[in-house]
Amino acid sequence: MTAATAAAVWLLLRLVPEEDENVDILLDTQVELTEPPTEQETELSLADVVPAPEIDVQHLTINDYSRPGEKVDALEYIVIHYLGNPRTTAQENHDYFESLKDLQDTSMSANFVVGIDGEIIECVPVGEIAYASNSMNHLSVSIENCHLDESGRFTQETYNSCVHLTAYLAARYGIDREHIIRHYDVTGKECPLYYVEHEDKWEEFKDDVMDYIETCKAAAGLD
Ligand SMILES: [Zn+2]
Secondary structure (H helix, E strand, O other): OOHHHHHHHHHHHHHHHHOOOOHHHHHHOOOOOOOOOOHHHOOHHHHOOOOOOOOEEOOOOOEOOOEOOOEOOOOOEEEEOOOOOOOOOHHHHHHHHHHHHHHOOOOOOOOEEEOOOOOEEEOOOOOEOOOOOHHHHHHEEEEEEOOOOOOOOOOHHHHHHHHHHHHHHHHHHOOOHHHEEEHHHHHOOOOOHHHHHOHHHHHHHHHHHHHHHHHHHHHOOOO
């Protein structure tokens, strides 16, 4: 076994129990594909005021297990997750998603992974289906977050990047506060754990997203 294979197996063992995606249903469901939202369908003025955070684009290879290459039906929701594997990095999780095309066993991915130091990796382009949010995959963009311990609480760096990324996506695609949801709100799964166990912190997260958008609007003279 090579070191790379051993690392992949190690990651597999750590990652697999945490994301029980309902893949069979997903793969069996033929969704009617439509064009992704165009610039004309979004609020152009607001879309331009929230700056894009620094994003490391590393798109996965199109494959049946982590990037089917299908367009979403519509971008209506932003779904927030946690990876459930303390201390794994954004790059390790990206590489795990990429390795699934070879393992051909588990389906899992996310549009974005935010790391412990606040780094952001884009794994699946916005507007394409990622395997993260079960029945919401065809209506959403997903953000997975790394964390340090069993509490599932994000580091301040992760939190800040997730706020900025969520605000950027919300502004760009015209998604309001009520459509920023947790994986928990889709399936009842305790994801992202800390923000399921602490409802006040989840409300605070959404407040921080909205406050950041308002700050950007004010700075652009949009108020
Ligand atoms: Zn999740």
